[in-house]
């Protein structure tokens with residue numbers, strides 16, 4: 665009996681140990697939310713068998729690492745008391761209120777005598793995107809057409825990318841653009857050109873709809889000239905509203 669267990673252990677050990685040292689996984693965390701760092705089943709099995717493991721984290725200083733948690737034969741010491749939970753059943757580490765400083769390289773190391781098996785996790789922390797807003801940078805009524813420049817921005821969020829589009833396929837060509845700026849030109853009789861701005865980053869997405877009826881004078885209350893940056897204005901306002 666002992667021998668077959670030995671053999672099986674040897675085989676699975678060879679498989680796991682042969683995987684290459686320090687496989688690296690990327691985990692995206694949300695600022696202020698909990699982030700769980702998990703280890704693969706192989707390492708869970710090894711931890712159960714060998715009974716000794718540790719969670720570590722890099723710091724800004726390459727010569728210094730933090731030991732977050734030590735596990736030994738079912739007992740563990742959590743050095744992140746109050747800031748992280750350890751899930752004893754699967755050895756995952758749950759960072760409770762993820763901060764920017766938590767965005768580091770983590771290591772889970774199983775030890776067996778003179779040998780170690782390392783699992784590496786790179787945590788990237790992002791602040792979620794807040795609701796974007798649309799600013800009208802310029803607005804020109806000429807020849808019965810409305811030419812409008814829009815700037816879509818979200819006040820908060822890391823690494824935000826913007827894109828314009830429309831749910832309405834007939835006008836999606838008109839609204840399709842990458843980036844926060846959209847130059848839009850359409851005949852005044854088209855009362856509603858609902859372009860949407862999408863602000864997103866790797867962990868969140870927010871959408872806002874621009875209603876083109878805002879192009880008319882009476883909404884917004886300002887004359888279009890007041891909204892224009894002086895330098896960007898070819899002065900040709902041939903207006904006729906009727």
Ligand SMILES: *[C@@H]1O[C@H](CO)[C@@H](O)[C@H](O)[C@H]1NC(C)=O
Pocket residue numbers: 736737738739
């Ligand atoms: C684990 O903790 C229990 C209770 O504190 C103790 O009796 C036991 O000896 C510990 N085991 C190890 C391996 O440290």
Ligand SMILES: *[C@@H]1O[C@H](CO)[C@@H](O)[C@H](O)[C@H]1NC(C)=O
Pocket residue numbers: 700702703751753754755756
């Ligand atoms: C590990 O356990 C925790 C708590 O029970 C759970 O939230 C998490 O999803 C588990 N992870 C895996 C990989 O099973």
Ligand SMILES: *[C@@H]1O[C@H](CO)[C@@H](O)[C@H](O)[C@H]1NC(C)=O
Pocket residue numbers: 696761763
């Ligand atoms: C999370 O951390 C931030 C910054 O450290 C703090 O302002 C906030 O109150 C914390 N939230 C919780 C739920 O602990």
Ligand SMILES: *[C@@H]1O[C@H](CO)[C@@H](O)[C@H](O)[C@H]1NC(C)=O
Pocket residue numbers: 806807900902
């Ligand atoms: C208005 O339309 C006419 C005829 O299509 C054109 O000749 C003129 O240049 C246009 N004016 C402006 C300001 O676009």
Ligand SMILES: *[C@@H]1O[C@H](CO)[C@@H](O)[C@H](O)[C@H]1NC(C)=O
Pocket residue numbers: 801815816817844845
């Ligand atoms: C768009 O709005 C953002 C945020 O207010 C601002 O920083 C940026 O300069 C604006 N872009 C233009 C072209 O005005």
Ligand SMILES: *[C@@H]1O[C@H](CO)[C@@H](O)[C@H](O)[C@H]1NC(C)=O
Pocket residue numbers: 840841842
């Ligand atoms: C926006 O960027 C994506 C990815 O780079 C590209 O596939 C798409 O064609 C672009 N769309 C427009 C309207 O430029």
Ligand SMILES: *[C@@H]1O[C@H](CO)[C@@H](O)[C@H](O)[C@H]1NC(C)=O
Pocket residue numbers: 834835838850851853854857
């Ligand atoms: C604008 O209105 C005209 C006439 O109703 C229509 O043919 C055209 O497709 C509309 N364009 C857009 C972009 O909605």
Ligand SMILES: *[C@@H]1O[C@H](CO)[C@@H](O)[C@H](O)[C@H]1NC(C)=O
Pocket residue numbers: 856858873875876877
């Ligand atoms: C745009 O405005 C028009 C007129 O005020 C309204 O009927 C329409 O529902 C609005 N569309 C959106 C997407 O808000």
